[in-house]
Amino acid sequence: MTEVEKDVAIIMGSQSDYSTMVYAVDMLKALGISHNVFIISAHRTPERLFNFAKSAQEKGYKIIIAGAGGAAHLPGMVASLTCLPVIGVPVYSKELNGLDSLLSIMQMPKGVPVATMSIGESGACNAAIAAASMLSISNGEIADAKTINRIAAGEVIERPTSVVKELIENAIDAGSSKIEIKIESGGRNLITVIDDGNGMEKGDLKLAFMRYTTSKLNDSELIEIKHLGFRGEALPSIAAVSRVKLSSRARGTNEAWSVGYEGGEEVVEITPCSLSQGTHVEVRDLFFATPNRLKFLRTERAETQNIVDIVNNLAMASYNIGFNLSSGNKKLLKYVKQTSLFSRLCEIEEEFYGNALEIDEEKDGIRLIGHICKPTVNYSKSTMIYTFVNGRPIKDNLLIGAIRYAYHDFIPSDRYPFVALHLNVPYDQVDVNVHPNKLEVRFQDKR
Incomplete structure (x- = not known):
């Protein structure tokens, strides 16, 4: 044959x-x-x-x-x-x-x-x-390369939440002390993330939009990834499916610069702009270049709630940073800088105060810290179970299953506890480079 x-x-x-x-x-x-x-x-x-x-x-x-x-x-x-x-x-x-x-x-x-x-x-x-x-x-x-990039972007940017997550992670990695997020129409029409971090030099602005370029890793750090963002895919993927304007001023410099992209192509050359410090990213008309993706988005209310959930996750992991989230003229979240995870948890949920137990256990170089609520505080959804590995918000069925099993004698099977647990594992014993969304990890020893 x-x-x-x-x-x-x-x-x-x-x-x-x-x-x-x-x-x-x-x-x-x-x-x-x-x-x-x-x-x-x-x-x-x-x-x-x-x-x-x-x-x-x-x-x-x-x-x-x-x-x-x-x-x-x-x-x-x-x-x-x-x-x-x-x-x-x-x-x-x-x-x-x-x-x-x-x-x-x-x-x-x-x-x-x-x-x-x-x-x-x-x-x-x-x-x-x-x-x-x-x-x-x-x-x-x-x-062509532009179409290929748009298809590849679908792995990184699935919905507005993905954009918010990637941009906030970049802001956290930049050493920000305050991050402001603004959205319109559940993130479809507008997502703006403003930080006061280290910012970028003029020469790095275009590099930031090239796929797989990153300043966060060298060869020796590939095994021990400590940054939230490291793949060099976020900005190119966002730019491939939306209209993006990036403005930034590097710390210690006197000038700020701006560049614009639409559908993966540069439409505004690098020009001087007014910015006191940090980085300002404005994302408009998400998925205008791939309109079929719009059909799969949920309602504006649902997409907004997803954004609230991811900001809560990241705010919990980085309690030493202030976060503001607004939708149009409505303030959704406002968190000031805190000195402890417990203080941030009480900001997020008032019931946490007076109903929480502290966890701090260590074995074989692996440390589990955080807080769990008493069984009397429970919810109809699992969105109040927060799990982190080395400061990174993750969704791991093994961890969530273990948490639910620990509570199964104390709350009904259709209810979920309020838990925030941080697992600190040696960096070379966990792989965070599993999927572009970086919400999954692989443990060297699952036991």
Whole structure:
């Protein structure tokens, strides 16, 4: 049977790798790029690998995406046998969370080039986007870079809440002491985030809108990520689907600068502006460039409540920062700088005062701190269960399940407690680079 000619071949060492590589498959489908998928092992089926690599170009393939875990020899072996571009995707491994896979693919000898993506699902998705970018150079029918960026932005910016979260995280990372958030129409028409942080130099404004550029990480910090934002995807993704104006003044400088983007394209050159300190980001007409996304937004009231919830989460993690949130002329939240988590919790919910128990436990270098309310204070929704890992708000079913189990003898099964718990784990024992929304983490030891 003759193999139908496709643009991209996706290969992986075993069936178990497909749970990661399916993200590359789905992205290629979304971009309308033809592809085939094969299970080919460098160790178990070396002859099949040799035959595939030697005949891939003849069969019409233009790019190979290779996923592998552990020793991760597959991408390099293929690259040594073909002149086609090879994109390597490190797959998670049980022992080292995929770090061994990443280093194995990266450290190819001179003359065996492999374009290496990040570990896991994000890397697989980005491999497909990179393949599309390469193919678009010689094929005008394939989505251009602007369209690719808009599709990729959907992973980062799902709704107005995503914009608010990303911009506040940037403000927190910038060392702000006060953050002001303004929204209109549940964030669809306008989202403004103003901070008094370190700000940006003139030369960094355009760099901030380039995908995967970040000043927050160097190679040595990749294993121990301490910043809330680190992927370099937020501003490019926001700009791809909205109209953005960014103004900033770096601390210690006398000038402020502004730049504007619409639908991923620069529309206002860098110009001087008036700003006393920090950064001012204005996002208008969210999803105007991808109007189909508007159909999936909830009501204005629901989207506004989602924003309130995420601001509460971030305000709880950064109690030493003041937060103001308003919708139109209506003040929704106002939190002053606090010196303790307990004080911030009492700001958020008055019932917390007088009904809370403090938690502070440590074992094997892992510390659990925070406060839990007495069972008499309970709610119909789980939105008052706040969990944090190393200062990062997360949604982890394992942690939430453990909290609910601890309360199950004291409150009805359809009620939820008010809990705020911070889990401090050694940075090299937790992976926060799981998904672009950064709400998920992987623990090295789930026990």
